[in-house]
Amino acid sequence: MSRLPAFATALAGLILGVVVILVLAAATLEADSRETGPGIAPVTDADFYDDGRPSSAKVALGQALFFDKLLSGNRNIACATCHHPRHASTDQVSLGLGTGASGLGLERTAGANQPVFGRVPRNSPALFNRGAREFATMFHDGRVEQDANGTWPSGFWTPAREQLPAGLDNVLAAQAMFPVLSSVEMAGHKGENEIADAVAANRLNEAWNLLAARLRTVPAYVALFRDAYREIATAEDISFVHAANAIAAFEATAFRADASPFDRYLRSGDTSVLGTPAERGMQLFYGKAGCSSCHSGPFQTDQAFHAVAMPQIGPGKGDGADESYWQETGFPVRLEDRGRYRVTYDSADLYKFRTPSLRNVELTGPWGHAGAYASLEAVVRHMLDPVASLDAYAIDQAILATPEAVIAISGSGATLRFDPVNPARLGDYRKRDGWVQATPALRGAIAAANELPSRALGDDEIDDLIAFLKALTDPTSRELDHLVPAAVPSGLPVAD
Ligand code: HEC
Ligand code: HEC
Structure with a gap:
């Protein structure tokens, strides 16, 4: 009887010793990993929408749309103007010039006969890896955001609130609904075109429908939309939500960038x-x-x-x-x-x-x-x-x-x-x-x-x-020229 507590004490001591050694070893390991690296799991396909493989027909449509000035009220500016592959998916100026100006990047100017609506108020962000699921907010202030609480039918918190339609694939697609509504970026100002007028009157669905109507009149777009979406049989079935989803698929694919030395x-x-x-x-x-x-x-x-x-x-x-x-x-x-x-x-x-x-x-x-x-x-x-x-x-x-x-x-x-x-x-x-x-x-x-x-x-x-x-x-992000199409379906000049 009397030997048992002694044995138990010894055992407890032994266990304690082992635990201390394990804890010390773990601490050393942790210190080691802190010295040698960040302890981050490498990026994989599963981190991206569609597991990194959206349908190629959708990507092809999105590419055409991304470079097509038809999406702007005055038909003079495309997404690519401010997010150009040759400029690392930005415009490489501090604050860009939207509708009205011409040229790209540092050469973009607004001459005496090209009035612009002032400067864009924020720097055009690069789009690298925005197709990764963890980017749950868009814009420098996160005003477009996944809505976990189901407040809005669209599934996203955005400045359009209840006007944003349902059916958007992800927050990157939700974002693509907005540059076309911005007077300074793509829509133009009230009095210049019917899209800008609809925006000025806060009739956002009318603005998106007017853009979809433009796309419906271009046979090459109708063909691309039909290839990309099973539910599209005729031009009438095309909505701007389809366009936004395709643009997002293109952005996610084109600007994925996970082959850096850090990734290796x-x-x-x-x-x-x-x-x-x-x-x-x-x-x-x-x-x-x-x-x-x-x-x-x-x-x-x-x-x-x-x-x-x-x-x-x-x-x-x-x-x-x-x-x-x-x-x-x-x-x-x-x-x-x-x-x-x-x-x-x-x-x-x-x-x-x-x-x-x-x-x-x-x-x-x-x-x-x-x-x-x-x-x-x-x-x-x-x-x-x-x-x-x-x-x-x-x-x-x-x-x-x-x-x-x-x-x-x-x-x-x-x-x-x-x-x-x-x-x-x-x-x-x-x-x-x-x-x-x-x-x-x-x-x-x-x-x-x-x-x-x-x-x-x-x-x-x-x-x-x-x-x-x-x-x-x-x-691979240093040279993205291959993303620039030779022509776009509208026949307008490719974003210059
Ligand atoms: C407290 C959080 C925080 C810490 C700590 C921090 N950053 Fe930042 N960093 C930010 C934010 C937020 C911005 C964007 C701010 C803005 O644009 O107003 C930013 C911007 C940057 C940018 C510009 C990126 C771009 O695309 O414009 C660089 C580069 C950068 N940080 C590097 C660093 C480095 C290097 C360190 C460590 C020395 C650091 N940051 C520490 C939050 C942080
Ligand atoms: C006139 C220049 C301009 C045009 C044209 C333009 N953008 Fe942007 N883009 C910006 C600026 C500036 C911001 C940041 C605005 C903010 O944070 O308030 C931005 C933000 C974004 C973001 C958010 C990125 C992030 O990390 O938050 C995406 C995605 C994007 N644009 C895609 C597009 C698409 C798609 C189009 C075409 C439908 C487009 N842009 C047209 C200038 C432009």
Whole structure:
């Protein structure tokens, strides 16, 4: 009897010892994996819609639509204009020019006889890997979003609310319903065409139906739609939802990018595929530089919203109450962009933007939601000391065309007018580009919302971080010319 407790104690001691050893071993293993890598599962086909293999007929239709200016009210701009394969699925300027301008990328201009409706207020994001299921929100502020609660018949939270039709395959397809409604991007402004008029009257279904009606009149489109959809027998069966689903299938396929050195490392566990500087950079990224607290997961994004004091340039989204620009110039506009707050109206979301994926980030500049930074090093340095970088920011580093003719809003309600700006007033008009940055109260509000602490890194360490970011580049994304069709079914010039 008396020996049993002693034996039990010894056994317990032994078990405790083993447990301690196991815990220590696990801790060491964990420390090892923290030193050697992020512990992320490699990307597979199953991470993408249709398991990465949408129907090729749908993709072919989507490709034609993506490059066809027929989808714009004034037949002068396509999705590809701002998301061009030759420009890494963006337009490579800070803030682009929509309907009215001509040319692509840095060459896109609005000459004296080509009035544009101002600049697009945000940087055109790259579309890489947007066909991965984890991208559940679209736009820098996430205003198009999968709706888990079934609030709307469409299954998505969007600015169109109950007007968005059902039948959209996924959130990427839901997104494709919107650029065609944007006056500055594709629709044009009231009075220019019937699609813009329908949008101005908030008759969104009429606008989508008018676009579908255009597609129905092109026999080559009818053939492509019939190939892509069993339910389409005649032209009358074509809806814009079919178009949006096909565009999404094309985007998901064309811009999938998961063959970077980082992917090879995740698949093989062999850090040597990264090269030494990138390997050191990876340790910083997932370690003391603190990047992975937001840039987490296989695509380097937590898919959440954060305020990181990114400078705002350009016309903004008309938010806030500040009328200083209005008072000084007489143009009746406000110039702030309050980011996620625009969607939730929760003051905790002021100036928050979605953490961007860093896949192909080397190719996708300018960077930031307004494209404020034109160098990757500058934006990385911003992320290491956000408020100081915001305060020191000068707009001359942005890449902005100078439109020679612009249309401005006057009046409101029934008297709302869109008139060309008197050339003598263009100087005042252009002041809006740098207004937020130059106005201490507005810049200060962006700084005050910042949640990203600064971290001191040496220049060598910053070089290593950048080397790691470059290891996120899929080499096949450097050359996407093969995606540009020679012609589109409408016969309009392919997005130039
Ligand atoms: C005039 C330029 C322009 C045109 C034309 C345009 N886009 Fe965009 N696109 C943008 C900008 C700018 C944003 C970001 C807007 C925002 O966040 O408010 C964007 C956002 C997106 C996004 C969201 C990406 C993400 O990660 O959130 C997708 C997808 C997209 N566009 C696809 C399209 C498609 C499809 C078309 C054609 C139907 C199109 N775009 C036409 C400029 C353009
Ligand atoms: C608190 C979350 C957070 C942390 C930590 C963070 N980022 Fe970011 N990062 C963001 C957000 C949000 C944006 C977009 C901000 C905007 O556009 O307003 C961004 C933007 C970027 C961009 C520009 C990407 C683009 O496409 O425009 C780069 C590059 C970047 N971060 C790198 C880093 C690096 C490197 C680190 C670590 C030193 C880091 N980030 C740490 C949230 C974070």
